[in-house]
Amino acid sequence: MTGDLLHTVVTAQTVIPKFGHANDCVRQNHTFCWSWFSDHWSDTFQPALLDHIKLTLIAVAVGFVMSVACAIFAYRRGWFERPFTVFAGVLYTIPSLALFQLLVPVSGLTELTVEIALVSYTLLILFRNTLTGLQEVPEDAREAARGMGLTANQQLWRVEVPLALPAIMAGLRVATVTVISLATVAAFVVNEGLGAPIFAALQSDFNTEFIAAGALAVLLALVADALLVGVQRLATPWARAGRAAS
Amino acid sequence: MADASAAGEGGAAELVFNDVTKRYPGRPQPAVNSLSLVVPAGDICVLVGPSGAGKTTAMKMVNRLIDITDGDITIEGRSVRAMGLTQLRRGIGYVIQQVGLFPHMDVADNIATVPRLLGWDRARISRRVDELLDLVGLDAAQDRTRYPAELSGGQRQRVGLARALAADPPLMLMDEPFGAIDPITRDRLQNEFLRLHREIRKTVIFVTHDIDEAIKMGDRIAILRQGGVLAQYATPDEILASPVDDFVASFVGADRGLKRLALTRVGDIALEPAPAMAADGIPTVPETTSLRDALSLMLTHGGRPLLVVDGSGRATGTVTVDLVSETLSNGGGRRGAAA
Numbered sequence: 150m151t152g153d154l155l156h157t158v159v160t161a162q163t164v165i166p167k168f169g170h171a172n173d174c175v176r177q178n179h180t181f182c183w184s185w186f187s188d189h190w191s192d193t194f195q196p197a198l199l200d201h202i203k204l205t206l207i208a209v210a211v212g213f214v215m216s217v218a219c220a221i222f223a224y225r226r227g228w229f230e231r232p233f234t235v236f237a238g239v240l241y242t243i244p245s246l247a248l249f250q251l252l253v254p255v256s257g258l259t260e261l262t263v264e265i266a267l268v269s270y271t272l273l274i275l276f277r278n279t280l281t282g283l284q285e286v287p288e289d290a291r292e293a294a295r296g297m298g299l300t301a302n303q304q305l306w307r308v309e310v311p312l313a314l315p316a317i318m319a320g321l322r323v324a325t326v327t328v329i330s331l332a333t334v335a336a337f338v339v340n341e342g343l344g345a346p347i348f349a350a351l352q353s354d355f356n357t358e359f360i361a362a363g364a365l366a367v368l369l370a371l372v373a374d375a376l377l378v379g380v381q382r383l384a385t386p387w388a389r390a391g392r393a394a395s
Numbered sequence: 396m397a398d399a400s401a402a403g404e405g406g407a408a409e410l411v412f413n414d415v416t417k418r419y420p421g422r423p424q425p426a427v428n429s430l431s432l433v434v435p436a437g438d439i440c441v442l443v444g445p446s447g448a449g450k451t452t453a454m455k456m457v458n459r460l461i462d463i464t465d466g467d468i469t470i471e472g473r474s475v476r477a478m479g480l481t482q483l484r485r486g487i488g489y490v491i492q493q494v495g496l497f498p499h500m501d502v503a504d505n506i507a508t509v510p511r512l513l514g515w516d517r518a519r520i521s522r523r524v525d526e527l528l529d530l531v532g533l534d535a536a537q538d539r540t541r542y543p544a545e546l547s548g549g550q551r552q553r554v555g556l557a558r559a560l561a562a563d564p565p566l567m568l569m570d571e572p573f574g575a576i577d578p579i580t581r582d583r584l585q586n587e588f589l590r591l592h593r594e595i596r597k598t599v600i601f602v603t604h605d606i607d608e609a610i611k612m613g614d615r616i617a618i619l620r621q622g623g624v625l626a627q628y629a630t631p632d633e634i635l636a637s638p639v640d641d642f643v644a645s646f647v648g649a650d651r652g653l654k655r656l657a658l659t660r661v662g663d664i665a666l667e668p669a670p671a672m673a674a675d676g677i678p679t680v681p682e683t684t685s686l687r688d689a690l691s692l693m694l695t696h697g698g699r700p701l702l703v704v705d706g707s708g709r710a711t712g713t714v715t716v717d718l719v720s721e722t723l724s725n726g727g728g729r730r731g732a733a734a
Contacts, residue, residue, distance in 0.1 A: 287493075287495075287498070288493075289491060289493035289494065289495035290495050290496070290497050290498065291495075292460070292491060292495055293489065293491060293494075293495025293496070293497070293555075294495075294497070295460060295484075296458055296460055296484060296487075296489035296491070296495075296568075297484060297485065297489055297508055297509055297512075297558075298480070298481040298482070298483070298484030298485035298486075298509065298512060299481070299508075299512065300481055303512070308497055308499075311499045312497075312498065312499055314499075385499065386542075387498055387499045387500070387501075387542045387544070388499075390541075390542035390544050390545050
């Protein structure tokens with residue numbers, strides 16, 4: 150009788166309303182409760198994961214286009230390399246929370262703020278890798294291309310960019326993993342992405358939600374990296390031919 | 396090797412250097428100084444000289460990888476300065492020492508580079524690639540899908556040659572094409588190129604710093620000296636027989652007599668009659684032997700004459716040390732393919 154009463158009281162105290170009906174695992178806040186995770190996959194984790202992927206894709210795509218464009222410009226106009234490296238380097242060193250803090254007064258608590266910050270962190274690595282890749286195109290290939298009558302643009306798109314692809318892809322992998330990890334901090338600004346359940350879990354000390362969201366972020370990073378490795382292999386079959394032969 | 400029709404339709408072009416000078420700003424001495432020479436259509440002209448003599452500079456002014464400061468270069472009478480850059484270059488085959496194959500393209504795509512720029516259709520390009528692989532002695536079926544990294548140095552240079560020939564240009568520029576290849580492969584590629592050239596008869600500008608390669612490859616040799624000054628422009632035999640000055644004499648080497656002998660085959664000179672009866676112990680040599688090799692053989696046999704035999708083994712005469720020496724002093728050496 151007393152035990153039952155106590156049980157009811159404890160239940161009322163621990164369970165936060167949004168979790169609905171709670172089982173023992175949840176009530177006692179075990180390390181990980183599969184049933185809770187699967188119950189909340191469709192209303193919490195799946196949307197958070199999809200948002201996270203969306204945040205990442207936009208940031209990487211925008212960062213990629215900007216960086217490659219700037220790298221090509223710097224490749225042709227040498228003077229541009231240094232100032233852009235400094236600019237991207239400074240952005241890269243600003244702590245992410247501080248950067249959000251700085252941006253909120255300008256662009257508000259919006260996705261735009263998040264994307265600006267995330268894109269900032271891709272620039273340095275993508276710019277540097279693309280530029281290095283272009284600069285390391287063998288001089289003889291460049292001279293042959295020129296001597297055979299390729300225009301500057303044909304040289305760039307038919308010879309130089311394809312040869313820089315391994316370096317560009319390596320940069321893209323690092324940038325993507327970085328953004329996936331950083332995008333969890335986006336929940337500081339908007340209630341989106343895998344950071345949202347992590348923030349909620351931090352406030353309530355609820356292990357399952359924290360671990361599930363964190364693990365999903367790690368898993369997403371691993372899958373994205375593996376996908377990019379696959380893309381790289383398909384896009385640069387010649388790179389493997391070279392290794393096999395030498 | 397395929398038939399000549401594989402690569403011969405583009406014909407050959409006469410190339411003229413007309414008082415061509417290249418000056419770099421801030422340097423007192425020009426890199427190329429008033430160079431004038433005429434390369435007849437279909438000839439191999441070798442530019443040779445020590446480093447700093449401007450031979451590569453002279454060559455690169457033809458396809459305007461380097462701008463001409465003064466004077467003009469004409470191809471079939473048309474000034475290279477008047478032609479559009481890309482149009483000019485697409486009409487000139489270009490082969491460099493490091494080959495410069497595109498590592499990300501397979502052999503077929505490398506060879507197809509210029510035909511693609513010129514907008515040929517796929518079937519024509521594919522036919523042309525097969526033809527060219529055959530022409531340069533590669534396996535059309537097996538090698539077309541390989542990447543440059545999977546090829547040996549010699550194979551790469553063959554692909555480079557095929558790529559330069561792809562659009563059948565009337566003029567080829569070759570910058571030390573065999574310079575980075577081991578001596579045995581180099582010798583084979585040189586011989587193959589000479590044979591190929593007899594079939595396709597392009598005008599060729601060939602740059603090398605190696606006088607022996609120049610003598611072997613050139614129909615005509617232009618020897619350049621420090622400061623880009625033309626020292627002598629003549630056939631290999633003329634240069635070896637009568638170098639114009641001490642620079643040329645020392646550049647071709649003190650053994651120029653021997654080098655000259657290497658250009659002539661024993662079958663090309665008037666031989667002493669063969670002895671009526673078979674003489675035992677007299678070494679025999681085929682008609683295609685160079686005078687240089689014959690002389691060497693005689694010297695190792697105590698200066699005794701050699702019996703010369705034709706393709707069917709019949710004796711056609713004898714060659715003696717005196718005869719060789721006479722040939723040299725008479726200026727009777729002839730350009731041959733003895734190697």
